[in-house]
Each structure stands twice: as C-alpha cells, then as structure tokens.
Amino acid sequence: MKIGVLIKQVPDAEARLRPTADGRWIDEQEIAFGVNEGDAYAIEEAISIAERTDGEVVAVSIGPERAREALRKALALGAHRAVHLSDGAFQGGDPWANGRALTAVARREGFDLILSGSQSSDAGFGCTGTLVAGMLGWAHAWLVVGLEVEEGGKTAQVTREMEAGKNELLRVSLPAVIEVQAGINQPRYASLKGIMQAKRKELTELTPADLELDPTQVGAAGSRLEILSVSVPSKGEGALILEGDIESMARELVEKLRTEARVL
C-alpha cells in the first residue's frame, strides 16, 4: 500500500504571534515552527499501517524553504520519501489551490490511501483533505479517531468523532482520504538512527510544471480567498488581572471569589 501523508508546517503552539506591519499575516521572524498537531498523528498512523502492510509512506508538504524541516521530521519517524512543493508559485494558497496541487501529487505518485490532519492550527480551514478527496473522486472521512484497513485493502473501518463524546462507526471504500484527529494514536519519537537515516532519504522538490499545473492555478493566484488582514480579536470586557507577588495574588483571588463573586 502506497500511503501519502499531507503535512503542514505551522508555528509552535507556544509561539508569540504578532501581525506584520502591513497587517496581512504574522511576523514569522523569531518564531519556531513544527509539524501541525493533527498531521503528527497522521504520520504515525501512516507509518504503522505501512509497517503492517509492507507499504510505503510519502510525506507531502506545500510550504516555503523552512517546511523542509517538517518533512525531515516525517522521514526521521519512518516515512520513506518526501515531496516538497516549495516553489514560490505554490505559496499562500487556500484549500482550493492547495487541494489542486496536492491532488496532482497524489496522481503522480499513485497513492492508494491519503492521510491528513483534520485541521491546520494556523489557517484552520478544516477543508483541504476533503477537497483532495473530491478532486480525486475518492471517499473521505473528517475527524477520524480510529482506522483499520480491512482484509484485502479495499475498505477501511473508520471511527469518526461526533459532538459531545459520541463516535460514529463507518465503513469507507478505498482509496480514500482519511483526515485524522488528535488522539487517534500515540505518536512515536524519532530515534537517533531515524534522524541519521532521514538525511539520506529522497526529498523531491516539484514545480507547477512538474505537476502539469499552470502557476495561476496554485498558491495565492489560484485561491478564491484573499486574506485582507490578521488582527488581535477584541478582548471584550476581559478579565480583572490581579497584580503583585504570587502569594498576594493568590490571597486576593480567594478573597474575591468569596466576597465579590460569592462562589466559594
């Protein structure tokens, strides 16, 4: 089974996010990037399926130069090869534009199964994997917390999260795009050996021409959404932030909870 896993490099959860001077996106200087949380679970799922089925895992990412680090991480964890769409024409895409590019990669590679995250932690569209499935004419499932490829590899049993602590059990025919949700597995750590091996694994850079795509179909040019600005949401009334040393803040909080809020 040849499995494609879609990974996006995003700012770390702890990163200090500040809009750029023109207010269009965040200032990427001095912040650390890593593999999108859901995608880390997708990598683990792909690798463990490949281990069981003697399959191959190809990690795919659209992103600037820096995104190569995320691909190297996937390789260190056990992905066999990586494809990087780093060409400038691919950057700044919305789910439509990125979906087109990722679909072209899937066709070129001949994947039997694609795993992705359910949502990116930066743009957070929650749509990219489903669009890829639609473009390929495949089935999909979003928010997957359990996946079992069935005997013969023609179908998979999928557990999909519903709201309020319920799950839905499904059978999906393959090939499909399975969009995994955090918690589906416990991702492994990269071993030192894995990290060393990753350096020698194949990492291919593709251009729109390699994928027989016109540069205007991908990236910002191929997008239907244009980002006008990012900003800090208004805080509303906000919290009363206590001041002072830790002990006095703690005492003041307890006092306020008893006499002002009357909840203690």
Next chain:
Amino acid sequence: MANRVWILLQHRGTGLHPMSAEAIAAGVKLAALVGAEAEAILPCADPGSAAEEAAAFGVARVRVIQHEKLSDYTPGAFAGAISAAAAADAPGWIVLPHSYQSVDYMPRLAQLLDAALVPEVVSFRQDGEALIWTRPVFGGKLQSDVRVKGAGPIVVSVQSGAFPATRSDTTAPVEQLEVDATRIVPDREVLGVEEVAGEQVDLTQAPIIVAVGRGIGGTENMDKVEALAEALGAEIGASRPVIDSGWLPRDRQIGSSGQTVAPKLYLAVGISGAIQHLVGMKGSRCVVAINKDPSAPIFSISRYGIVGDLLEVLPALTEAVRAAKS
C-alpha cells in the same frame, strides 16, 4: 447571481440541532445585508419536528428535501441532494453551522457547486461592493478578514456562539423540495454510533472544576492540580491535548467533543481558550484563568486572571484556599 441565501439545517434526533438556529440567524442577517431571501433547507428522511422548529426563526420558508437515502448522514448523499436542489435555484450563498457533520460535507458541496469556501465565520460586513468575512486563525489567538475573489456561489460555515439564535413572531411556511434522486448517493456505510469509552465521570454536576491544559507540561505536575482541587472540593477537568497525550482519562475532557459544563466556578489552568474548549465551559458562572501568556484568549471570557507560571501559582493558591477555609 440569484438572490437567495440558503441555510442548511442539521437534524438531531427528531428535532433541530441547536447550531442550526444559529446558522439561521447568520443567514437571515446575511440575506438582509445583500438584499436576498433567506430559505432554510432540511435534508432528511423524516423531518420530525425540525422543519417546524426552523420555521420560527425568521426565514422566508423552510424547504424539506426528503428521501430515504438521507436517513443516515453520508457526505455523498447530503452534498448530492443539496447540489441537485441548488442547480435549479442557484442560491448565491449557502450557510451551514460549523458542526462536525456539516464541515464533513461542506467542501464536497462547494466542489459540486464550484463555490468558494469560507469556514468558521464569526462575523461579516459589507465594504463597498465586497463582503468581508471574519474568521479565527491560530486557535482564536488572532482573527483574519478575508474576501472572496471572483464571482460564483459562496459556502460559509458559522462558528458556534457567534450568531445568537433569534425567534421571529411569524412562522414560515414549510414546503417540500423535489430533487433528482439519482444524485443522492450514499458514499459510506454507517455501522453505528458508540459512546466514547469510560464516560464514568460526570462533570456536569460539579459545582467547582479545576481544568488543566497543555501548560501543565506532563503528568509529573499533576499533583499540584490535585492538591488545589482537593482544597477546593473540586473535580478535575481537562482540555483535549491533556487527554490525547494520555495524561488524564478521556472522560475528563471538556469541550465540543467532550463534556459541556457550567459550574459556579471554573479555574482554567494552562489552557489557551480555543473555541472547541470554550463551547464546553463558557456557561460557567465565574471563570478564573491562570496562564503565563497575557494575550491568551481565555482571559477574554474570564472574570479574574493571574498571569504567571502555573507551577508557582497552583501551590500558592492551594495554600490561600486552605488558609481561608481554616
């Protein structure tokens, strides 16, 4: 472009999923802004009371697409049915709740209609000719204004809580909407629904909850949370990453895919305040946030806040509670 806003309703049991009424509120508002008519569309096998319920929220009419292949939700059947209906009426805007079901098929619907996609909208406004949509990015730490380039229909989902449901004094008519049934093609086999294992802890009755987030760093610091919870007589809850990392069992999760709680006191410790967490606890009477990042969104829905390292704040707070109680 046709002057119609379609609001896609979602069933729950025999009635209306509560987020549907919010989607209607957004759709009615959008229709007024762009000078269109708002219609609610209910794909289902049996409308139950859902169509009648939806009729009370200010739409021009409710239209029911009824077919047995819509009894179980599948993206193929739902997107197929709605796109078949849209082929005749060409709505310019389609509004869905940003729910686990709707978002699962929204991209497929957009594809069938060759429409632009704007997920998780929290507000919108007109600026000259353009509609500007505001949506959260970076887990709600920032928000982004976006615009759709080019013509064609626009499919948007609206975030829970952003557009409060408002009843109208009139009741809209309910009609059947006939569609080409060959377009209703289930693309999954639905095997069943299960309760997530071990839903043993009922947090909904707890008067005080100490909820812990990724900021706790690992199980080695959990004793500090336990000590505070014990001093307060509180239950311990958690954000999703704490559960996904295996630091606490699944039945302690609070949020859209966990429990919904409304205690009198909710202490959010090392939790940033992503929407999926907030929907599970924003009904709490008094929220206290403890976080080292003063810009964490959790502070905006909290009454009191302490900016600091939870590893220092938790023991100090435990001491202060004990002192006050003795």
